[in-house]
Amino acid sequence: MRMLYDSEYEKLTNEVFRKNDVNNFCLLTEGKGENIKESIIDAHWHEWLELIYVIEGGMQLEYPSGTMQVNAGEVALIGVQTLHKIVGSPGKFSFICLHVNFGLIIQYLNPSLFVDQTIKIQKTANFIMLIERVNQLLNSNDAVSTIRLKSSILEILANSIEELELTQLETNNQTEDLIDEFSKIIFYIGEYYRENITLGHLSEKFGYTAQYLSALFKKRTGINFHTYLTGFRLEKVKFLLLNSDKTLLEIAIDSGFSSEHSLINNFKKVFEMTPTEYRSVMKEKKA
Template identity: 30%
Template sequence: MKKDIDLVMKKNVGFDDNNSAQFIYSDLYQPLAWPDEYPCFIQIHSEWPVQDVPLHWHHGPELIYSRNQEIRFIVDTEKTVIHPGECILISSGAIHNVEPKKEIRNQDVMSLTFKGTYIEKIYPKLRQTKISFMSPDSTDEDRQELVEYCEKLYAILEQDTKDYFALNEVLFHILGLIFNRFVSKECNETQSTKHNHDKMSLVLQYVEEHYQEEITVSSIAMEFGYSREYFSRLFKRYADVSFKQYINGFRLMKASNELYTTDKRIADIAYDNGFADEKSFYASFKKKFNMTPLEYRKSKYEISDQ
């Protein structure tokens, strides 16, 4: 049954950590799980082949620090690039994607995804606050300090035994620095912009729940009360790709996860992730990863033997 979108839009957009579109995977491609020992999910990304992270959002703010990678982002329709030794700060609820360079085999990138429900208790205006690594209130010294704290985290994480007191000390220094020095004053959203942003958040949740089914541009536009043409333009503005390209990439991400973590037949993985047939899955997979699904599955054993 078609949901009453106007009624849905009068409520918050599923704005909690469990309903955030959580497309984050570790080197073993395990789903996001919030730790009890500290206030964020920490990852060191070194997986190969390197993957894009499709358009998504988190309740909590996010910091991504690249040691050796140029990474492109789209954050609430704005295109941004960070270079090795730089960070990006992503606001609570910001719709964003991540596009690392594919040819970097030994990528070394850290992401800190803070738990929104926890941070909101400390900073109640979290959802209304925009953060930026280039905030006008920040200085080059502030930015260098944030990078140095990221390196301190690396040093703690590389220890055989984790020092959770030291880890929390650094994480709360980072949080204090973010909300004292990196809050952007440019927060003037029009009602129309907020309406479209909230609807896009719902679209992404819908894809997360229905990607295994047949979804066309026309059907999802109708689902959310848009004309096909307007929805296509709106989605392209947020994602910089068409909806068809986006959902194909999303399905490939889910399928590649299953190739790494299960022994399911490749044909079953294709059907279970919304592809019409095995042939179309192979063609899409080869185009994106420059290898077949079978070669991709074998690559995990090559990495584990290194």
């Protein structure tokens, strides 16, 4: 698994600017320059929802089900856990890339709605307006700007769901037909991650053997079921650490960990610091 939302554009040798949201709602990257030849960002995926607004030039997105050319004035949506490769066209380019925090998404909806989704936005003007507003609001850190920033991002999420529905209608498919067996399982995890979900539970629920599901997770995500579920829960933990005053025990319960001890151990294993240390470090940056 390659979760590259914070290093995705490091290979670009031109001017690339990142705006880190101190509230951890999003990450915004602005790029501008000139490619002497094709600029390639290798195939990868990440947990955060990605929106790319091409201002000048063009790029091609490559993903398992096809390719998509995104030109100046267009916006593309790349869903969570969506494998994709980005090929920037030769010549001058300018873009804004917005990543929306997975932890914020799961506060309001099931993130599985965005799994394996790559579409070109149809109502472009509205998205461009919202992305530019987010870009502007990230320059301020007062209470009013923070509220407006969160509101704008939530509006982007709502509009993204509407765009996915439009795409489904145009292909004349029913929603159920668009969800494969693995997506149904991922959707279920998104709904019930707070509960004691095991491979045995999933195998009974969906009618597959635990061995089959284990192999399916490895094939589709590159990691095993336990690592996926733990990572899902930890994204919720990170968001709650930064956006609530809840105790570690309360956060453990809200995110599906069996105990505060389990939460601390898993967090430290992945992020090499305790949840308390993480909260302290991030609050210092925010101050």
